[in-house]
Amino acid sequence: MSEDREDIDPVAVALAVSGLFLGAAAGTTRRAASALEPVGRALLDPSWLPPRLNPRRVLESLARDGQRHRNALRVELARGLDALVPVVLAEILRRAAVTELVLRYVDLDRVVAGVDLDAAAGRLDVAAIVDQVDVDPVVSRVDLDAVLDRIDMESVLDRIDMESVLDRIDMEGVIERIDMDVVLDRIDLTRIVLERVDLDAVVAAILDHIDLVGLAGEVIEGVDLPEIIRESTGSMASDTVQGARMQGIAADEAVSRAVDRLLLRRRHRVTQAPSQPGDAEGGTPVHTRRGGQGE
Amino acid sequence: MMSDGSLSPVPREARPYQGKRAGVVTRMVAAAIDGAVVTTLLLAGYAAFSITLFLIDPRQFSFPDVGLLFSLTSAFAVLVVYQTLAWWLVGRTYGGRVMGLRVVSFRGRRQRLSGALVRSLFCTVFPIGLLWVAVSRENRSVQDMVLRTSVIYDWQPRAPQGPEPSGDERPGSGGTQRPVSGT
Numbered sequence: 001m002s003e004d005r006e007d008i009d010p011v012a013v014a015l016a017v018s019g020l021f022l023g024a025a026a027g028t029t030r031r032a033a034s035a036l037e038p039v040g041r042a043l044l045d046p047s048w049l050p051p052r053l054n055p056r057r058v059l060e061s062l063a064r065d066g067q068r069h070r071n072a073l074r075v076e077l078a079r080g081l082d083a084l085v086p087v088v089l090a091e092i093l094r095r096a097a098v099t100e101l102v103l104r105y106v107d108l109d110r111v112v113a114g115v116d117l118d119a120a121a122g123r124l125d126v127a128a129i130v131d132q133v134d135v136d137p138v139v140s141r142v143d144l145d146a147v148l149d150r151i152d153m154e155s156v157l158d159r160i161d162m163e164s165v166l167d168r169i170d171m172e173g174v175i176e177r178i179d180m181d182v183v184l185d186r187i188d189l190t191r192i193v194l195e196r197v198d199l200d201a202v203v204a205a206i207l208d209h210i211d212l213v214g215l216a217g218e219v220i221e222g223v224d225l226p227e228i229i230r231e232s233t234g235s236m237a238s239d240t241v242q243g244a245r246m247q248g249i250a251a252d253e254a255v256s257r258a259v260d261r262l263l264l265r266r267r268h269r270v271t272q273a274p275s276q277p278g279d280a281e282g283g284t285p286v287h288t289r290r291g292g293q294g295e
Numbered sequence: 296m297m298s299d300g301s302l303s304p305v306p307r308e309a310r311p312y313q314g315k316r317a318g319v320v321t322r323m324v325a326a327a328i329d330g331a332v333v334t335t336l337l338l339a340g341y342a343a344f345s346i347t348l349f350l351i352d353p354r355q356f357s358f359p360d361v362g363l364l365f366s367l368t369s370a371f372a373v374l375v376v377y378q379t380l381a382w383w384l385v386g387r388t389y390g391g392r393v394m395g396l397r398v399v400s401f402r403g404r405r406q407r408l409s410g411a412l413v414r415s416l417f418c419t420v421f422p423i424g425l426l427w428v429a430v431s432r433e434n435r436s437v438q439d440m441v442l443r444t445s446v447i448y449d450w451q452p453r454a455p456q457g458p459e460p461s462g463d464e465r466p467g468s469g470g471t472q473r474p475v476s477g478t
Contacts, residue, residue, distance in 0.1 A: 242306060245321070245395045245450065249309070252318020252434075259429050271315040271434045273445040274403035 305450045309395075312448045316434035321394050322425060322446055328390030333374045340369070371419055378415035383408045387449075397449035406444065414442050 044056045256269055305313055349356045381388040386397045386405040400406050417438045424437030439445060
């Protein structure tokens with residue numbers, strides 16, 4: 001055998017032979033059928049047979065029976081396939097690694113390239129889909145901590161242009177929407193102040209700005225402290241007694257002036273008595289101011 | 296007006312007079328009140344004596360007749376004792392307390408028992424000496440001049456420090472201001 005001579009495939013030869021036979025048989029059959037058609041028509045509708053025994057009618061009856069059997073068989077076959085196919089298919093799929101097969105034999109890139117994703121997306125009613133999704137259980141199943149742990153916040157922040165973000169925020173509007181009362185209610189201001197504020201420094205700064213002595217003087221002038229002391233130190237300081245005493249002093253002075261005038265005295269009396277030593281030792285002070293009566 | 300910066304229960308209008316010698320009217324009013332007090336004490340004593348007599352023998356009871364001499368003696372004794380104790384212990388009698396007066400020594404302090412006793416005797420024996428206050432240029436009675444005491448306006452409700460220290464008096468050792476001698 002030479003090098004360029006093809007090997008003879010017996011199967012192909014058999015197929016070709018059977019094809020020749022089948023073609024010949026089909027041609028023969030067609031020609032025979034066209035030749036025998038008048039004979040068949042005469043045989044199917046013989047006028048000499050009674051209608052009850054007419055072969056056409058017999059054949060039609062047989063055809064109806066056959067059709068009935070075929071329908072029954074189809075139903076039975078479908079029932080059997082319904083029971084059998086899932087089992088067989090499951091076994092096949094279990095044995096065949098479909099994913100592997102797809103990955104190996106299907107050119108996914110070409111498939112995807114052939115899909116008009118834009119048109120598909122355009123046909124999606126995203127709002128309706130979102131409406132149908134119950135987000136709460138989904139969110140509840142998400143381990144946000146784990147997600148956050150996996151996020152490199154530094155790189156995220158590096159990629160954010162905070163200036164432009166802040167420029168886009170309407171701070172006035174944000175502030176207007178904040179209910180400061182609610183915010184303050186939720187903040188323990190007292191604890192924050194006590195922990196974070198240097199109270200000593202604050203008090204010292206306040207005291208630096210306050211004239212405590214002057215303030216105390218104003219308070220004492222305002223509240224008439226002597227009156228309070230008088231009220232708390234006994235009945236002998238009542239208004240009646242004070243009035244009698246003041247009238248006594250006035251009468252004393254009147255008598256003194258009258259006597260001095262009678263005696264032609266020109267100089268005032270010297271009525272200042274010796275002060276009590278130890279005034280500064282806790283004793284009650286006696287006022288020793290030199291009044292108009294002194295020389 | 297706070298004259299010396301200290302708090303005082305004394306009304307402002309009376310503060311200039313505190314520590315000055317009192318005039319004759321105020322002192323006479325105080326003396327009258329003291330007289331009323333002594334009279335009340337005498338009457339109370341007489342009533343107590345009468346009730347005692349009544350309880351002892353109700354059927355023979357009659358108000359006791361105390362003679363004039365006994366009455367005067369009793370009044371004298373009660374007045375002396377009352378003034379002595381008052382001036383010694385608190386520096387003023389009840390009349391002085393009502394009128395805001397206080398008796399002080401030449402040092403400006405409360406009198407000792409002996410000084411108070413002498414002054415009380417003097418005042419009781421010679422009450423007319425009080426009138427000299429009107430004439431005196433220092434508002435001093437005869438007793439004040441003799442005993443170098445002063446009766447001052449002092450509306451402070453509490454008594455100041457203790458009485459004169461015992462021992463020899465050392466003029467000039469106490470007080471920032473001397474008593475002014477007569478001119």
